[in-house]
Amino acid sequence: MKLKTVPKIFLFLSAVCLILWLGSYVARHISIYQFFETNTLNLDKELSESDLTILIKANASIINLNLFSYLFLVLFSFLFAITSKINLRNNGWYFISIILFAGTIPFEVYFSTIDLDIVLKVFYSEFTNEDVIYLIMKRIESSSSFVIVQLLAFFAIVYMFLFKPFIKNSQ
Numbered sequence: 001m002k003l004k005t006v007p008k009i010f011l012f013l014s015a016v017c018l019i020l021w022l023g024s025y026v027a028r029h030i031s032i033y034q035f036f037e038t039n040t041l042n043l044d045k046e047l048s049e050s051d052l053t054i055l056i057k058a059n060a061s062i063i064n065l066n067l068f069s070y071l072f073l074v075l076f077s078f079l080f081a082i083t084s085k086i087n088l089r090n091n092g093w094y095f096i097s098i099i100l101f102a103g104t105i106p107f108e109v110y111f112s113t114i115d116l117d118i119v120l121k122v123f124y125s126e127f128t129n130e131d132v133i134y135l136i137m138k139r140i141e142s143s144s145s146f147v148i149v150q151l152l153a154f155f156a157i158v159y160m161f162l163f164k165p166f167i168k169n170s171q
Contacts, residue, residue: 022151032136035047060118
């Protein structure tokens, strides 16, 4: 099926937002886990208060990128789904992609509320490291293994869009 110009634009913008979101998502989790000792949520003893403040501000920028790229990813993906008019009955890859994407949205919205609290504390008010670390720990504890599930789901979506399995033959 050939896509028209408008759906192609929304698909391109969705892909850009997905790349930005995946990159910032992985970067934020790698950098945030460096705050803590291995296999615990105890702060690394080598970090001083000033080091922690700098790391929190740097991570808040990554979280900000993560929030906005996900918001635009959802928006452009929704607009692509509306404008593309791809038949879900004949294109199983697209149906599975929509189910995977829609299934992760409620969880990511919940986690985004915690992230938004972090960003608002860091950028728009005086914050203490303890308050922000508490929010980071809350997000880590509540997300548990969902981070891995979500990454696998989005990699599966990329696979579906690239290789388009599960296409029904129209014979």
